[in-house]
Amino acid sequence: xxxxxxxxxxxxxxxxxxxxxxxxxxxxxxxxxxxxxxxxxxxxxxxxxxxxxxxxxxxxxxxxxxxxxxxxxxxxxxxxxxxxxxxxxxxxxxxxxxxxxxxxxxxxxxxxxxxxxxxxxxxxxxxxxxxxxxxxxxxxxxxxxxxxxxxxxxxxxxxxxxxxxxxxxxxxxxxxxxxxxxxxxxxxxxxxxxxxxxxxxxxxxxxxxxxxxxxxxxxxxxxxxxxxxxxxxxxxxxxxxxxxxxxxxxxxxxxxxxxxxxxxxxxxxxxxxxxxxxxxxxxxxxxxxxxxxxxxxxxxxxxxxxxxxxxxxxxxxxxxxxxxxxxx
Amino acid sequence: xxxxxxxxxxxxxxxxxxxxxxxxxxxxxxxxxxxxxxxxxxxxxxxxxxxxxxxxxxxxxxxxxxxxxxxxxxxxxxxxxxxxxxxxxxxxxxxxxxxxxxxxxxxxxxxxxxxxxxxxxxxxxxxxxxxxxxxxxxxxxxxxxxxxxxxxxxxxxxxxxxxxxxxxxxxxxxxxxxxxxxxxxxxxxxxxxxxxxxxxxxxxxxxxxxxxxxxxxxxxxxxxxxxxxxxxxxxxxxxxxxxxxxxxxxxxxx
Numbered sequence: 001x002x003x004x005x006x007x008x009x010x011x012x013x014x015x016x017x018x019x020x021x022x023x024x025x026x027x028x029x030x031x032x033x034x035x036x037x038x039x040x041x042x043x044x045x046x047x048x049x050x051x052x053x054x055x056x057x058x059x060x061x062x063x064x065x066x067x068x069x070x071x072x073x074x075x076x077x078x079x080x081x082x083x084x085x086x087x088x089x090x091x092x093x094x095x096x097x098x099x100x101x102x103x104x105x106x107x108x109x110x111x112x113x114x115x116x117x118x119x120x121x122x123x124x125x126x127x128x129x130x131x132x133x134x135x136x137x138x139x140x141x142x143x144x145x146x147x148x149x150x151x152x153x154x155x156x157x158x159x160x161x162x163x164x165x166x167x168x169x170x171x172x173x174x175x176x177x178x179x180x181x182x183x184x185x186x187x188x189x190x191x192x193x194x195x196x197x198x199x200x201x202x203x204x205x206x207x208x209x210x211x212x213x214x215x216x217x218x219x220x221x222x223x224x225x226x227x228x229x230x231x232x233x234x235x236x237x238x239x240x241x242x243x244x245x246x247x248x249x250x251x252x253x254x255x256x257x258x259x260x261x262x263x264x265x266x267x268x269x270x271x272x273x274x275x276x277x278x279x280x281x282x283x284x285x286x287x288x289x290x291x292x293x294x295x296x297x298x299x300x301x302x303x304x305x306x307x308x309x310x311x312x313x314x315x316x317x318x319x320x321x322x323x324x325x326x327x328x
Numbered sequence: 329x330x331x332x333x334x335x336x337x338x339x340x341x342x343x344x345x346x347x348x349x350x351x352x353x354x355x356x357x358x359x360x361x362x363x364x365x366x367x368x369x370x371x372x373x374x375x376x377x378x379x380x381x382x383x384x385x386x387x388x389x390x391x392x393x394x395x396x397x398x399x400x401x402x403x404x405x406x407x408x409x410x411x412x413x414x415x416x417x418x419x420x421x422x423x424x425x426x427x428x429x430x431x432x433x434x435x436x437x438x439x440x441x442x443x444x445x446x447x448x449x450x451x452x453x454x455x456x457x458x459x460x461x462x463x464x465x466x467x468x469x470x471x472x473x474x475x476x477x478x479x480x481x482x483x484x485x486x487x488x489x490x491x492x493x494x495x496x497x498x499x500x501x502x503x504x505x506x507x508x509x510x511x512x513x514x515x516x517x518x519x520x521x522x523x524x525x526x527x528x529x530x531x532x533x534x535x536x537x538x539x540x541x542x543x544x545x546x547x548x549x550x551x552x553x554x555x556x557x558x559x560x561x562x563x564x565x566x567x568x569x570x571x572x573x574x575x576x577x578x579x580x581x582x
Contacts, residue, residue: 136342137342207437208437210437211431213420213424213428214428216417216418216420217428218411219380220378220380220411221409221411223379223400224378224379224409225404225428225432225484226401226405226432227400227431266418270420271419271420271424272420272424
């Protein structure tokens with residue numbers, strides 16, 4: 001296996017980090033940036049303040065969100081034997097959106113909104129697996145997808161209802177903005193709360209990385225090869241839901257990352273999960289970090305991150321499709 | 329030594345039997361061929377013998393112990409399965425696919441080891457597909473895919489191989505290659521249970537033939553005595569004269 005894809009990913013991530021710290025309304029040169037970083041968070045001066053309390057937490061949140069969504073997408077695409085699924089397939093985003101909308105409706109503080117979003121995502125996926133587990137006569141993967149669509153629709157209806165009931169001057173814009181996704185309000189506390197959850201979800205994915213490929217075979221084939229398919233599948237769902245929920249809680253719904261990045265990762269390093277997972281994590285982190293840097297510095301106003309990822313993601317996806325998708 | 333045994337086995341889906349009362353024994357170093365028309369229950373029987381489908385009634389024993397008494401991993405070290413070739417979805421290389429056969433032979437979290445790679449490599453060499461190792465599984469021909477799946481089962485190093493119509497999608501040369509490989513595996517002491525739609529293949533390689541009609545074993549025993557033109561004509565609802573003409577005369581090679 002050649003090393004160049006990893007080199008590309010490493011360089012891209014480094015670029016994302018440096019540009020994320022340097023670019024913005026207050027542009028920092030290499031010397032300023034280095035001095036601010038070395039000076040520590042308590043140093044005097046504008047550069048230190050900008051780097052340590054604004055850009056670093058936001059960059060960390062972006063890296064976290066990109067890594068999380070891409071890992072979840074890579075897992076789900078293998079598990080559902082379908083390169084067109086995204087982390088939302090089991091209703092995680094709709095559930096999180098409804099949790100957040102309800103929390104905004106009840107006037108909860110930011111922490112409450114995040115907790116409600118996380119809980120909503122978990123609840124939606126939990127409901128889907130519960131319902132799917134009771135259906136025995138059909139292909140379990142198909143049942144999961146269909147249950148995911150149905151429950152996702154229910155939760156989306158709930159979001160719409162919350163919007164109708166919301167106070168149109170304060171609550172409605174805040175719900176809409178949350179659903180668009182963005183990191184403009186990211187704080188060090190957000191990162192500190194989301195990071196352990198993302199780590200807890202990534203760990204089983206990394207540990208099981210050499211077995212996940214079996215899920216791309218039919219259930220019977222994987223079972224005959226010695227794999228406990230239902231258990232592996234459930235482990236993957238729990239892990240992917242944890243990382244997705246944590247990401248949605250701090251960033252809202254950031255679309256397209258979990259769909260496009262796994263494709264690009266497979267193009268770079270091939271379909272084996274043991275390689276495509278780490279590649280997707282690196283690429284996703286870089287992608288969201290760069291998108292977020294653009295979101296806050298490309299225009300006079302801050303663009304919602306979700307719009308930007310869709311603007312880049314959808315054409316990239318079409319290009320991958322047109323290319324013939326050798327590795328997808 | 330008996331490796332695989334079915335006793336008054338009823339099999340099917342969700343409690344609805346596809347077949348009933350199957351008694352079948354497979355020892356190491358023998359080839360048993362299963363003949364029967366489409367929809368006769370061959371694949372369902374195989375799934376039940378492999379333990380991926382629970383029996384409705386009766387029992388499957390592997391190496392003397394009930395199938396349910398073995399863990400999945402133990403089972404996969406005893407029984408290897410070659411399904412009918414599928415198209416595949418992700419662009420795995422042939423070597424990746426064959427390596428999946430080593431799943432039950434390594435730790436839960438372990439990467440494929442040197443030994444796993446060696447086993448995969450030698451399984452491919454054995455079938456003459458070593459040159460396909462770096463090729464993409466979704467881009468090779470149906471016959472090459474079938475050989476890759478046979479190699480995967482060989483890499484599994486199981487004592488029993490269950491092959492579901494292994495020659496169905498192969499050209500003439502590859503059919504001969506698979507059949508002669510099946511014979512060599514038998515000579516190495518592996519027990520082989522295979523289904524085929526070509527009775528002449530069964531007559532050529534089998535030590536015993538079993539005829540499955542509508543989910544029941546209507547006959548089993550030595551090839552020439554079991555797969556008679558009369559029985560085959562009835563089994564496949566075909567013209568007796570045509571069947572007799574297709575089957576080579578006793579002693580002749582098809």
